[in-house]
Amino acid sequence: MANTLESNHWNKGNKGVKYLVENSKDMKMVPLEFVLPIPEGERPSLAIDGSIPIIDLGGLNGPDEQRLSTIHAISSACAQWGFFRVTNHGIEVSLIDEMLRVVEEFFNLPLEEKMRYCSENVMDPVRYGTSLNTTKKHNLHWRDFLRHYAGPLPKSYHLWPDNPPTYKQVAKEYLKEVWQLKIKIFRAISEGLGLDPDYIERSLGVEGTQMIASNYYPACPEPNKTLGLAPHSDHGGLTILMDNGIPGLQIKRNQTWYSVPSIPGTFVVNLGDYLEILSNGKYKSIEHRGVVNTEAARISVGVGHGPAMDAIVQPASPLIKEKSESTFRPIVYKDYIKAQQTTVKRGKSALHEIMTSSDN
Numbered sequence: 621m622a623n624t625l626e627s628n629h630w631n632k633g634n635k636g637v638k639y640l641v642e643n644s645k646d647m648k649m650v651p652l653e654f655v656l657p658i659p660e661g662e663r664p665s666l667a668i669d670g671s672i673p674i675i676d677l678g679g680l681n682g683p684d685e686q687r688l689s690t691i692h693a694i695s696s697a698c699a700q701w702g703f704f705r706v707t708n709h710g711i712e713v714s715l716i717d718e719m720l721r722v723v724e725e726f727f728n729l730p731l732e733e734k735m736r737y738c739s740e741n742v743m744d745p746v747r748y749g750t751s752l753n754t755t756k757k758h759n760l761h762w763r764d765f766l767r768h769y770a771g772p773l774p775k776s777y778h779l780w781p782d783n784p785p786t787y788k789q790v791a792k793e794y795l796k797e798v799w800q801l802k803i804k805i806f807r808a809i810s811e812g813l814g815l816d817p818d819y820i821e822r823s824l825g826v827e828g829t830q831m832i833a834s835n836y837y838p839a840c841p842e843p844n845k846t847l848g849l850a851p852h853s854d855h856g857g858l859t860i861l862m863d864n865g866i867p868g869l870q871i872k873r874n875q876t877w878y879s880v881p882s883i884p885g886t887f888v889v890n891l892g893d894y895l896e897i898l899s900n901g902k903y904k905s906i907e908h909r910g911v912v913n914t915e916a917a918r919i920s921v922g923v924g925h926g927p928a929m930d931a932i933v934q935p936a937s938p939l940i941k942e943k944s945e946s947t948f949r950p951i952v953y954k955d956y957i958k959a960q961q962t963t964v965k966r967g968k969s970a971l972h973e974i975m976t977s978s979d980n
C-alpha cells in the first residue's frame with residue numbers, strides 16, 4: 621500500500637540515502653546507522669578485480685557446432701561461476717540507455733512523488749524504499765530502490781510509476797525484450813542440463829514472474845564502512861542486470877570477493893536460488909553485493925525471472941534420479957520469497973533452511 625510522508629518508517633527521519641546526501645552539506649563521514657559490521661578481510665576495497673565468463677549469444681543462432689559450443693560455454697559458466705556476461709544479446713543499446721534514463725529520472729523526482737510508492741510489505745507489487753529490510757532493526761545500507769512486478773503484465777502495469785511520464789512505456793518495452801532474452805538463456809541452460817529445451821520455461825508455469833529492481837547508490841564519503849546492498853543470492857531463476865557504467869557489483873567465489881567490471885551495452889546474468897533448486901544443487905546461486913564509491917552515483921537495473929507465485933519449487937525430476945536424492949524440500953515460491961526478503965541475515969540462509977541435509 622502506498623504511504624505518505626507521515627507514515628512510520630519515514631517519520632523516523634529515514635528519507636532515503638539520496639535525500640540524505642543531497643541535504644547534508646559536505647558530508648565527510650558515513651552516519652553511524654549506516655556503519656556495517658563488515659569483517660576486516662571482506663572490506664569492499666580489498667576485492668580483487670575479476671572478470672566473469674563472456675558469452676557471445678550470437679552463437680545460439682549459428683550452425684549446430686557453434687550452437688552446441690555456446691550451450692557448453694553457458695553450462696560451464698553456470699557450474700563454475702553462477703555469473704556470466706552476455707554480448708550479442710539482441711537488445712538495442714538505445715533501449716538500454718533509455719531505460720537507464722527513465723530510472724534516473726524517477727530517482728530524481730521530489731521525495732513526495734517517490735513516496736507514493738513507498739511500502740514496507742515485501743509482497744507489494746510496487747515498492748520504493750531505502751536500505752535493505754526496514755521492517756526489522758538493523759544497520760542501514762547505502763541505497764534507495766524501486767522494485768515492481770513486471771510479468772504477468774496485466775496484473776501490475778496499472779500500478780507502475782506514472783512519473784516520469786515515459787517510465788511505463790519505456791519499462792514495458794525494455795522488460796518485453798529482457799523477457800525474450802531470458803527465454804533464450806533458459807533454453808540453453810535446460811539443454812546444458814540435459815533437459816528438454818523447454819523444461820525450465822515450462823517449470824515456471826503459465827504465469828512465470830518477472831520482477832524489476834532498480835537501485836540507486838549515491839556517492840559515499842566512506843565506502844569501506846558501509847555497503848549498498850548486503851551479500852545475498854537472488855531468489856528467482858535468472859537475473860539480467862545492467863548499470864550506468866559505474867562499477868559496484870562484487871561476487872563471492874571460493875570465499876574471495878571479486879569486483880565485476882562494468883561494460884556498457886552488455887548484461888551480467890546470474891543464477892538465483894530457483895535454479896540452484898531446480899538443478900538439484902548442480903548449479904549454485906552465487907552471493908553478491910553492491911559496493912559504493914566516493915566519486916559517482918551508481919544506478920543498476922536488475923530483472924529477475926522466477927516461477928509463478930503459487931508454483932511449488934523443487935528439483936527437476938530427471939536430475940533427482942541422476943543424483944538419487946533430492947537436495948531440497950519443496951516450497952511454494954511466494955513463501956520462499958517472503959522468507960528470503962524478510963531475513964536480515966540474507967546471504968543464502970533462506971536456501972539453507974530448505975536443504976534436506978546440511979552437508980550440501
Ligand SMILES: O=C(O)CCC(=O)C(=O)O
Nearest residue numbers: 833835868869910920922
Ligand atoms: O547493483 C548491483 O549490481 C546488484 C543488484 C542486485 O544484486 C539486486 O538488485 O539483487
Ligand SMILES: [Fe+2]
Nearest residue numbers: 852853854908
Ligand atoms: Fe542480487
